[in-house]
Amino acid sequence: MKRRLILLYGVACYAVFFATFLYAIGFVGGFGVPKSMDSPRDTSLPVALAINLGLLALFALQHSVMARPAFKRAWTRVIPESAERSTYTLLSSVALIVLFWLWRPLGGIVWHVENEVGRVLLYAAFAFGWALVLVSTFLINHFDLFGLRQVWLQFRGRPYRPLPFKTPGPYRIVRHPLYVGWFFAFWATPTMTVTHLVFALMTTAYILIAIRLEERDLLDALPEYAQYRRDVPMLVPRTSRASRGVATRHAGTPAQ
Ligand SMILES: C[S@@+](CC[C@H](N)C(=O)[O-])C[C@H]1O[C@@H](n2cnc3c(N)ncnc32)[C@H](O)[C@@H]1O
Numbered sequence: 001m002k003r004r005l006i007l008l009y010g011v012a013c014y015a016v017f018f019a020t021f022l023y024a025i026g027f028v029g030g031f032g033v034p035k036s037m038d039s040p041r042d043t044s045l046p047v048a049l050a051i052n053l054g055l056l057a058l059f060a061l062q063h064s065v066m067a068r069p070a071f072k073r074a075w076t077r078v079i080p081e082s083a084e085r086s087t088y089t090l091l092s093s094v095a096l097i098v099l100f101w102l103w104r105p106l107g108g109i110v111w112h113v114e115n116e117v118g119r120v121l122l123y124a125a126f127a128f129g130w131a132l133v134l135v136s137t138f139l140i141n142h143f144d145l146f147g148l149r150q151v152w153l154q155f156r157g158r159p160y161r162p163l164p165f166k167t168p169g170p171y172r173i174v175r176h177p178l179y180v181g182w183f184f185a186f187w188a189t190p191t192m193t194v195t196h197l198v199f200a201l202m203t204t205a206y207i208l209i210a211i212r213l214e215e216r217d218l219l220d221a222l223p224e225y226a227q228y229r230r231d232v233p234m235l236v237p238r239t240s241r242a243s244r245g246v247a248t249r250h251a252g253t254p255a256q
Pocket of ligand 1: 136140142144145164165166167168175176177178179180214
């Protein structure tokens with residue numbers, strides 16, 4: 001009974017995540033949702049700015065604190081270990097839903113591209129970003145990142161084994177393709193409003209901090225990560241032939 005409940009909980013958390021992810025595409029891109037990030041301003045600028053920065057800080061805190069190994073060790077004394085990742089996924093989605101709900105558009109145009117080719121290219125870059133995010137989750141292990149693998153294994157009575165370190169496809173070109181995807185998704189827009197710019201700047205700063213925290217944990221957990229870090233750039237691909245040689249050194253899938 002308990003196993004079944006945990007499985008159901010994991011599936012429900014995943015469903016909430018997936019709906020939130022789809023909503024986020026419309027919220028950032030400005031289509032298909034009742035209120036997007038770039039809707040007209042309805043609050044005074046300082047108040048709107050304070051609310052938005054608070055919402056972003058709430059998400060950043062939840063997302064980074066709950067991802068740290070020390071927090072997970074303490075937290076799994078309270079909740080079942082197999083439900084930890086699903087709970088993380090659920091609370092991340094809740095933080096985003098609160099952000100969508102309370103977000104205050106600021107108005108103001110920073111740039112506006114009217115040229116058709118430019119607009120198509122920017123929309124293509126936006127779509128590429130979201131696709132890269134999704135594809136990267138599958139390259140690492142989509143079902144583990146969002147907690148489904150953990151609840152399924154407990155349901156089948158099998159022990160959880162952490163994911164091995166992997167460098168598939170884009171992970172041989174940059175260490176953080178998923179975060180590169182976010183940059184495309186957040187910066188590529190034909191109409192950059194002040195709201196959108198604040199969002200893009202703040203999320204960029206947060207991702208750079210999150211990379212430091214994530215890499216600190218990866219260096220602690222994986223002996224091979226230090227060499228990978230020396231060989232493969234963080235976010236911007238190298239163009240030289242030498243770097244391509246280095247990338248092929250990571251073409252295999254070293255075990256953890
Ligand atoms: C949201 S994913 C982001 C992965 C990566 N930073 C990126 O931008 O593509 C974060 C999780 O991926 C794991 N991770 C990061 N790089 C990895 C790799 N090369 N192989 C396996 N897991 C990895 C981290 O330990 C963390 O649990």
